[in-house]
Amino acid sequence: xxxxxxxxxxxxxxxxxxxxxxxxxxxxxxxxxxxxxxxxxxxxxxxxxxxxxxxxxxxxxxxxxxxxxxxxxxxxxxxxxxxxxxxxxxxxxx
Amino acid sequence: xxxxxxxxxxxxxxxxxxxxxxxxxxxxxxxxxxxxxxxxxxxxxxxxxxxxxxxxxxxxxxxxxxxxxxxxxxxxxxxxxxxxxxxxxxxxxxxxxxxxxxxxxxxxxxxxxxxxxxxxxxxxxxxxxxxxxxxxxxxxxxxxxxxxxxxxxxxxxxxxxxxxxxxxxxxxxxxxxxxxxxxxxxxxxxxxxxxxxxxxxxxxxxxxxxxxxxxxxxxxxxxxxxxxxxxxxxxxxxxxxxxxxxxxxxxxxxxxx
Numbered sequence: 001x002x003x004x005x006x007x008x009x010x011x012x013x014x015x016x017x018x019x020x021x022x023x024x025x026x027x028x029x030x031x032x033x034x035x036x037x038x039x040x041x042x043x044x045x046x047x048x049x050x051x052x053x054x055x056x057x058x059x060x061x062x063x064x065x066x067x068x069x070x071x072x073x074x075x076x077x078x079x080x081x082x083x084x085x086x087x088x089x090x091x092x093x094x
Numbered sequence: 095x096x097x098x099x100x101x102x103x104x105x106x107x108x109x110x111x112x113x114x115x116x117x118x119x120x121x122x123x124x125x126x127x128x129x130x131x132x133x134x135x136x137x138x139x140x141x142x143x144x145x146x147x148x149x150x151x152x153x154x155x156x157x158x159x160x161x162x163x164x165x166x167x168x169x170x171x172x173x174x175x176x177x178x179x180x181x182x183x184x185x186x187x188x189x190x191x192x193x194x195x196x197x198x199x200x201x202x203x204x205x206x207x208x209x210x211x212x213x214x215x216x217x218x219x220x221x222x223x224x225x226x227x228x229x230x231x232x233x234x235x236x237x238x239x240x241x242x243x244x245x246x247x248x249x250x251x252x253x254x255x256x257x258x259x260x261x262x263x264x265x266x267x268x269x270x271x272x273x274x275x276x277x278x279x280x281x282x283x284x285x286x287x288x289x290x291x292x293x294x295x296x297x298x299x300x301x302x303x304x305x306x307x308x309x310x311x312x313x314x315x316x317x318x319x320x321x322x323x324x325x326x327x328x329x330x331x332x333x334x335x336x337x338x339x340x341x342x343x344x345x346x347x348x349x350x351x
Contacts, residue, residue, distance in 0.1 A: 006273070013177075014177075018152070032152070034150050034151055034152040036148050036150070036176055038174075038175035038176060039150065039175060040245075040246060041247070042150075042245060045150055078175075078229055079229055
């Protein structure tokens with residue numbers, strides 16, 4: 001199932017998430033995180049996309065997983081944050 | 095006592111394609127990171143006119159590719175984040191400088207502000223009062239006249255951005271995708287309220303050279319340096335050709351999202 005969300009991050013940029021979602025298992029098959037935000041280093045977004053494959057679409061699970069990837073890799077966002085990215089993914093299902 | 099200021103390189107490259115422009119910025123970043131060239135400021139224009147999109151944007155989501163083809167407008171994905179920009183009547187600038195340089199902050203937001211300070215000084219030379227508005231804009235009376243985007247690779251900062259000489263919002267929106275046709279007119283009128291240009295502020299058109307001269311002084315004053323006219327090195331030319339071929343003119347790069 002291919003889903004999409006458009007979410008204006010509060011005080012930030014416009015996030016557009018494209019989600020390939022498996023409704024039976026509630027898992028992310030694939031995800032593309034797009035928008036006019038900034039992330040340093042840029043390659044970190046691809047890393048987040050890879051690590052989110054086969055993750056359960058649940059607010060707490062997504063938030064802590066993204067937060068952990070960001071902290072572990074010293075990722076710096078501008079115009080985007082962990083909360084906003086989590087929200088953007090969840091909005092694909094609403 | 096002489097107060098010898100540091101010398102940086104100044105490049106002026108008018109009328110290059112979108113692919114070449116993005117490739118040169120990357121090649122200069124690479125050369126600077128290897129210590130082969132001094133900090134560099136470049137002023138440039140785009141021919142044909144082009145849309146650049148941010149590194150994280152979806153090309154098809156943001157750009158009307160059929161319209162680009164029809165109007166002969168190129169499109170390219172940048173190595174910097176940020177939004178889609180239509181480059182036509184503008185001076186584009188780029189600055190490449192080591193992250194460790196005393197004139198540049200380790201803090202990304204602070205360095206945006208500092209580099210935009212050079213643009214503000216340049217605009218002041220043209221009798222235009224402007225302010226920096228975070229994250230990445232310079233505004234005149236609340237209207238955007240310049241937007242910038244920054245990346246840091248190999249401990250080197252590249253920031254590039256626009257200074258609008260004139261702006262054609264209708265043409266820009268014919269090339270950019272909008273969420274729905276219903277709101278296109280509303281969006282266009284909103285953007286017309288929020289964007290301005292040197293021509294609009296001064297009531298007269300200035301040439302690329304006039305604006306480049308002002309911006310040169312702006313960078314010199316802000317960073318207390320002397321900008322010395324120069325050219326690309328052979329290594330930079332070779333790298334830029336390679337980057338143009340392997341990345342910026344390739345389908346894989348531009349359509350990767």
